[in-house]
Amino acid sequence: MEMIHEQNFLIKALCAVVKNKEACRKRYREHKKEYITRAKLWTKINPEKSKEIKTKWAENNHDKVLASGRKSRYKDLEKSREFTRRWARNNPDKLHAKRQRGRAIKSKAKGNFTAKEFRDLKQAYNNCCLRCGRNEEELKTLGLVLSPDHVVPLSKGGTNYIFNIQPLCHSRKRGSSGGCNNSKGTKDTDYRTTWS
Numbered sequence: 644m645e646m647i648h649e650q651n652f653l654i655k656a657l658c659a660v661v662k663n664k665e666a667c668r669k670r671y672r673e674h675k676k677e678y679i680t681r682a683k684l685w686t687k688i689n690p691e692k693s694k695e696i697k698t699k700w701a702e703n704n705h706d707k708v709l710a711s712g713r714k715s716r717y718k719d720l721e722k723s724r725e726f727t728r729r730w731a732r733n734n735p736d737k738l739h740a741k742r743q744r745g746r747a748i749k750s751k752a753k754g755n756f757t758a759k760e761f762r763d764l765k766q767a768y769n770n771c772c773l774r775c776g777r778n779e780e781e782l783k784t785l786g787l788v789l790s791p792d793h794v795v796p797l798s799k800g801g802t803n804y805i806f807n808i809q810p811l812c813h814s815r816k817r818g819s820s821g822g823c824n825n826s827k828g829t830k831d832t833d834y835r836t837t838w839s
């Protein structure tokens with residue numbers, strides 16, 4: 644990734660000075676090492692400007708950035724998985740929001756909610772499950788988490804906006820049964836109305 648940026652920047656910088664593209668490419672090939680060292684030095688001296696160029700390049704070369712990201716991920720699969728696992732552990736609300744966003748896209752449902760919106764919603768109900776009333780701490784000891792449930796299920800045309808979300812407990816392991824979210828299933832019970 645860094646390398647692509649570096650090389651692209653180098654060629655661009657060279658072409659700006661030498662108008663003849665072929666000539667500048669040839670010169671770059673002949674003195675590659677020297678140019679890379681110089682470019683790295685320039686990047687160190689001009690961090691702001693370098694960042695600006697890199698961002699602009701990434702915006703215009705979205706496909707290359709994605710391909711390069713995929714490549715580096717596959718280079719060290721286990722490391723990448725560990726990174727994802729750690730992120731998920733440290734950002735449970737973001738993970739919930741992300742998963743529901745993915746489900747909403749699949750169901751062609753409208754709307755999105757952010758991790759902060761879900762956190763605020765949980766707080767409004769004292770971080771408790773609206774069906775069984777157990778709070779997050781208690782749920783944790785039972786291997787459960789407080790997760791966003793669609794009041795009107797996506798399968799029934801419900802949206803993914805925060806006003807169609809209620810916090811219900813759910814098994815920590817993806818796909819396994821347990822918790823109020825599973826018991827509710829595809830019914831459209833609104834526990835917010837009965838919460839006190």
Ligand SMILES: [Zn+2]
Nearest residue numbers: 772775812823
């Ligand atoms: Zn519950």
